[in-house]
Amino acid sequence: MEEVTLKSDFVSSSEMQLDVPTELPVLPLRDLVIYPFMIVPLFVSRDFSKKAIEEAYAKERMILVVAQRDAEVEEPTGKDLYRVGTVAIVMRRITLHDGRIRIMIQGILRAQVKDFLNRKGYLSARIKPIPEMTVTKKSVQVEALMRNVKDLIERSVALGKQVSAEALSIISNLDDPGRLADFSASNLDLRVQDSQLILEEFDPIERLKKVNEFLSKEIEILTVQQDINTQARADIDRSQREYFLRQQLKAIQAELGEGNELHEEIEQYREKIKKAKMPIYAEEEALKQLKKLERMNPDAAETAILRNWLDIMIELPWSVSSKDNLNLKKAQKILDEDHYGLEKVKERIIEYLAVRKLKGKPKGSILCLVGPPGVGKTSLGRSVARALNRKFVRLSLGGVHDEAEIRGHRRTYVGAMPGRIIQAIQQAGTNNPLIMLDEIDKIGSDFRGDPSSALLEVLDPEQNSTFRDNYLGVPFDLSNIIFMTTANVLDTIEPALLDRMEVISIPGYTEEEKLEIARRHLLPKQIQENGLEKADLKIEKKAILAIISEYTEEAGLRQLEREFGKICRKVAKQKAILEKDFSPVKVTKKNLHEFLGAPKVFIETALKKNQVGVATGLAWTAYGGDILFIEALKMKGKGNLFLTGQLGEVMQESAKAAYSYARAKARELGIRDKDFDDYDIHVHIPEGAIPKDGPSAGITLATAIVSSLSGRPVRKDVAMTGEITLRGNVLPVGGIKEKMLAARRAKIKKVILPEQNKKDLQDLPKEIQEALEFIFVDSVKQVFDVAIIKRPSKKIQK
Numbered sequence: 001m002e003e004v005t006l007k008s009d010f011v012s013s014s015e016m017q018l019d020v021p022t023e024l025p026v027l028p029l030r031d032l033v034i035y036p037f038m039i040v041p042l043f044v045s046r047d048f049s050k051k052a053i054e055e056a057y058a059k060e061r062m063i064l065v066v067a068q069r070d071a072e073v074e075e076p077t078g079k080d081l082y083r084v085g086t087v088a089i090v091m092r093r094i095t096l097h098d099g100r101i102r103i104m105i106q107g108i109l110r111a112q113v114k115d116f117l118n119r120k121g122y123l124s125a126r127i128k129p130i131p132e133m134t135v136t137k138k139s140v141q142v143e144a145l146m147r148n149v150k151d152l153i154e155r156s157v158a159l160g161k162q163v164s165a166e167a168l169s170i171i172s173n174l175d176d177p178g179r180l181a182d183f184s185a186s187n188l189d190l191r192v193q194d195s196q197l198i199l200e201e202f203d204p205i206e207r208l209k210k211v212n213e214f215l216s217k218e219i220e221i222l223t224v225q226q227d228i229n230t231q232a233r234a235d236i237d238r239s240q241r242e243y244f245l246r247q248q249l250k251a252i253q254a255e256l257g258e259g260n261e262l263h264e265e266i267e268q269y270r271e272k273i274k275k276a277k278m279p280i281y282a283e284e285e286a287l288k289q290l291k292k293l294e295r296m297n298p299d300a301a302e303t304a305i306l307r308n309w310l311d312i313m314i315e316l317p318w319s320v321s322s323k324d325n326l327n328l329k330k331a332q333k334i335l336d337e338d339h340y341g342l343e344k345v346k347e348r349i350i351e352y353l354a355v356r357k358l359k360g361k362p363k364g365s366i367l368c369l370v371g372p373p374g375v376g377k378t379s380l381g382r383s384v385a386r387a388l389n390r391k392f393v394r395l396s397l398g399g400v401h402d403e404a405e406i407r408g409h410r411r412t413y414v415g416a417m418p419g420r421i422i423q424a425i426q427q428a429g430t431n432n433p434l435i436m437l438d439e440i441d442k443i444g445s446d447f448r449g450d451p452s453s454a455l456l457e458v459l460d461p462e463q464n465s466t467f468r469d470n471y472l473g474v475p476f477d478l479s480n481i482i483f484m485t486t487a488n489v490l491d492t493i494e495p496a497l498l499d500r501m502e503v504i505s506i507p508g509y510t511e512e513e514k515l516e517i518a519r520r521h522l523l524p525k526q527i528q529e530n531g532l533e534k535a536d537l538k539i540e541k542k543a544i545l546a547i548i549s550e551y552t553e554e555a556g557l558r559q560l561e562r563e564f565g566k567i568c569r570k571v572a573k574q575k576a577i578l579e580k581d582f583s584p585v586k587v588t589k590k591n592l593h594e595f596l597g598a599p600k601v602f603i604e605t606a607l608k609k610n611q612v613g614v615a616t617g618l619a620w621t622a623y624g625g626d627i628l629f630i631e632a633l634k635m636k637g638k639g640n641l642f643l644t645g646q647l648g649e650v651m652q653e654s655a656k657a658a659y660s661y662a663r664a665k666a667r668e669l670g671i672r673d674k675d676f677d678d679y680d681i682h683v684h685i686p687e688g689a690i691p692k693d694g695p696s697a698g699i700t701l702a703t704a705i706v707s708s709l710s711g712r713p714v715r716k717d718v719a720m721t722g723e724i725t726l727r728g729n730v731l732p733v734g735g736i737k738e739k740m741l742a743a744r745r746a747k748i749k750k751v752i753l754p755e756q757n758k759k760d761l762q763d764l765p766k767e768i769q770e771a772l773e774f775i776f777v778d779s780v781k782q783v784f785d786v787a788i789i790k791r792p793s794k795k796i797q798k
Contacts, residue, residue: 018108020087024064025052026116026123027088030071033195034086035182036107036132044101048075051122053090053101061090064111064125067192078116078123084200087111087129110199130202135177142177145208149184152215159222160229163187178204181211188214266294269310277319282474286313305411312418313472315426321480322430325389326357338383339376340517345369345504349384352482366459368440368485368498371506374556377486380506381436390482391433393424397451398439406454408471418471421458421478432480440497441487452494459483459500507737508555508625510765511745514548515541522561530568537571539564539587546589549745550599555625555738567595607716610789613708617700618721618743618751619692620735625742627719630685630697632704637680645685648693651701655683657726658702661780662709665728669784670791671709681705696733698724699752699783707788718787719743720752728780732756737763744771751775752783 027042027049034040044050056063066085073080092104110130117124135142153171157163167187174180185198194214201207273286293306325331331353335346348367369377378394385392400406408419417423424435443451457463464478485501487493509517523544527537552559567587575582587595607614613632618625641659643652662669663676683701685692699722707714721739723731732754743751755778761769777783 018060018062018089020062020109020111020127020129021060023117023124023126024062024087024111025055025119026081026085026125027052027063027065028076028081028123029065029067031192033067033192033199034065034088034105034107035186035199036086036109037179037182038186039091039104039106041102041104044103045099046074048122050101052124053093053103055119055122056090057093062108063088063090063105064113064127065105065107066113066125067196071192076123077118078113078125081113081116082196082200083113084130084196085111085113085125085127086199087127110202132178133202133204135204138177142205142208145205145212146175146177146180149180149208149212149215152212152219153184153187156215156218156222159219159226161218161222176204177208181207184211184215188218190214266290269293269314272314273310276314276316278313279318279477282313282318285474286310305416309411309471312422312426316422316476317425317429317431320430321432322390324353324356324432325387326353328353328357331387334387335383338386339380340520341509341513342376342380342506345380345506348502348504349387353388366461366483366485366501368487368501368503369506370487370490370503372508372555373488374554374558375506375508376557377506378436378438381434381484381486384482384484385434388434388482391428391430392436393428393433394436394438395420395424396438398442399444400451401444403451403454404470406451406458408469410470411473416471418469419454421467422469422472422476425476425481431477432482434482434484437483437485439487440485441489441492452497455497456500459485459497508741509557510741510768511545511548512765512767514557514560515544517557518544518548518560518564522557523564526561526564526568530565530572532568532572532575535584536575536582537568537585537587539567540589542589543587543592546592546599547596550601551596553601563596570595610713610716612711612713613704615700615703615707615714615787616716616719616746616748617697618719618739619694619697620738625735625738625740627742627746627748628685628687628692628697630683630700630704632701632708633682633684634675634679634708635682636678639677640680642680642682643684644682645687646691647685648691650695651693651697654695654698654724655701655705658698658705658724660726661702661724661728662706666709668781669706669710670712671706675709679709681708695723695731696721696735698722699730699777699780702780703783703787706784710788712788712791714787715750715789717749718752719746719748719750720783720787722752722754722757722777722783724780730754730777730780730783736760737768740764740768740772744768749773750786752777752786754778 027044029042032040044053052063064085065088066081068076069080069082086107087109088105088107090103090105094102096102109132111127112130114126114128117126138146150171153163153168157168167183171180171183171187174183181198181204185195188211190198198207198210201210269290270287273283273290276283278286289306289310293303293310296303296306328350332346332350335349339346345367369380371377381394382392404419406419406421408422409416418426421435425431425433428435437455440455443455457467458478461479464481466475467478468475490498490503523539524534527534547563548560551563554560571585574585593599607616607629613634615630615632617628617630619628641656643655647655659681662671666673666676683704685697699720702724703714703720706712721733721736723733725731736753736757737760740751750773752775755776758776761774775786777786
């Protein structure tokens with residue numbers, strides 16, 4: 001912050017024998033008139049006003065302050081300003097962080113504007129200074145007028161007018177009529193027009209008379225205002241009188257045995273508070289609010305708010321807990337019954353139970369299940385709750401923007417309620433449920449706050465034992481609760497929030513896993529939901545595999561379940577129409593189209609023959625893995641590289657790196673140097689409507705480019721993934737399991753992987769490892785040796 005000050009913060013009247021220039025920069029003021037000898041702080045934000053201050057500061061530090069006729073005008077000209085203003089000196093100037101300027105100015109004398117001038121970036125004025133007229137001899141009339149003004153000021157303060165004690169002291173000691181008029185006017189709530197009238201009155205006696213008139217009007221207004229306040233106070237007194245009469249009426253009713261409803265309600269609340277077994281601090285707060293309710297008028301609006309708060313406090317399970325199932329074998333059996341596969345997640349849950357069995361109450365980490373839609377993340381949370389014998393509550397956080405959704409609203413707001421966490425505990429009925437925070441990656445934030453920041457306390461085992469909901473106003477212990485979260489991707493989760501969670505990745509299922517899940521869970525569920533018996537429908541194994549491969553394209557199981565539902569509905573329709581003549585239906589691969597129509601998915605399979613300039617890559621998507629064909633074409637040109645297929649910035653950089661490597665190693669790769677000058681290379685990835693990005697296609701791009709330039713074909717049964725560097729090194733990539741599933745689905749035989757990804761094979765299912773041959777490389781030369789067919793060596797022309 002820039003701060004520039006004068007040597008003294010105040011210029012006394014004796015020091016004001018200053019030479020005032022005939023032209024000064026103009027500072028237009030909105031809703032304010034400044035009088036001589038006034039010291040006023042101002043905030044300046046308009047550019048032309050800033051320029052005027054800079055201009056004044058660069059010279060004599062004098063400026064003309066003039067009031068605007070219309071405060072709404074943003075860029076006033078001469079016709080928008082009054083013709084009389086005040087010459088002021090800029091005592092202090094501070095430049096603030098937001099660009100505004102804060103100045104301290106003191107009025108010196110009045111000035112009449114001859115004409116306004118438009119200078120470069122600011123307004124200037126030619127002025128005629130108006131020296132203050134001195135009253136050498138005060139008549140009795142002037143003395144009486146001055147005393148009257150002082151008395152009226154004191155009366156206005158007595159009637160409630162806000163005037164500081166310092167200002168009153170100055171007014172009582174002023175002997176000059178003009179100064180008294182100006183200072184008194186500055187302490188009145190006058191309109192700009194009225195303040196300007198006083199400024200434009202050069203005769204001090206006449207000026208004092210006008211101030212006297214305005215003060216008389218102010219006294220009248222204040223007197224009426226005081227009468228109104230007195231009436232309002234009388235109404236309040238009447239209300240209090242009614243309250244005491246009501247209390248007497250209650251006493252009479254109590255003697256007669258009538259009207260004890262409120263008393264009975266208070267006693268019921270008191271009894272419920274004791275039964276709730278709250279912590280001491282919560283019970284004290286509840287009893288304090290109950291006493292407040294007891295003293296209130298039953299018809300007051302706040303009684304309903306207090307009743308709601310007390311109801312929620314009583315209903316919360318402060319001391320109600322469910323007993324954990326610590327039988328590890330039983331828990332394992334339940335998890336296996338509900339879900340096929342997902343061994344890592346099951347193992348982590350059993351580990352948690354083992355630690356809890358040994359220690360009692362460990363501060364466990366928060367599990368975050370990450371994977372594509374439909375792989376069973378949410379249902380897994382329900383299964384874990386069943387295995388632990390805990391209540392299960394699911395909170396969907398998708399699209400939540402308001403921090404109050406987590407922390408609750410303060411009771412002062414109309415319609416206030418607790419946050420979702422407290423509501424979930426109230427719904428569960430125990431203080432140790434399993435709360436599933438679904439879609440945590442889809443939380444938003446706006447002017448109402450950031451829910452992710454509110455979740456930091458909720459999901460931190462070190463802090464959540466004293467979680468304070470805004471509505472409750474007292475801490476609630478969340479440390480007994482098991483929190484699990486789900487997400488499709490990790491990129492959108494706040495780093496601080498992600499740091500508090502243990503991430504467990506749930507990738508897509510293999511065809512074998514889908515087949516097993518379909519047989520065990522999906523098909524029986526759909527048969528039951530559609531009103532069929534188990535014997536009414538049988539779907540062969542080959543038919544199920546055909547549904548998986550030809551009618552669904554997903555990492556999860558939702559679409560597969562929908563296809564089963566479609567078959568079941570058609571069978572249910574037959575059974576409802578035929579009734580007793582209905583016979584069980586058998587679905588085979590041959591008659592599958594009768595139920596589901598023509599196949600919807602055409603799987604990209606390996607190429608039929610070896611081709612020049614076409615390499616097979618492997619890609620990861622949020623919905624599983626996929627293969628993509630990268631095409632490179634050599635054509636007459638000037639050595640340009642064209643990239644199409646809606647490639648992202650990272651993928652474009654990978655293609656350029658691959659092209660640069662091929663150019664640098666042309667002789668070794670069997671490419672003529674002049675081909676780079678005589679030919680253009682066009683790289684295209686089909687399915688151009690789909691955006692593609694990421695570095696993992698680096699070696700595939702290099703293979704396609706080198707194949708096109710050298711004229712050697714790429715092997716049709718080889719797929720690859722890996723990042724390339726300018727030196728030709730191959731770096732590791734992610735999403736290996738999903739990519740290998742895609743390779744197997746496309747009937748690929750060999751897969752080229754970075755050497756550093758060898759460790760990822762242990763996560764692959766056994767059937768995938770047996771179906772594919774893995775070749776690990778650490779340089780792109782090894783990739784070319786495997787993927788590009790060699791030709792008889794011959795001398796390369798330059």
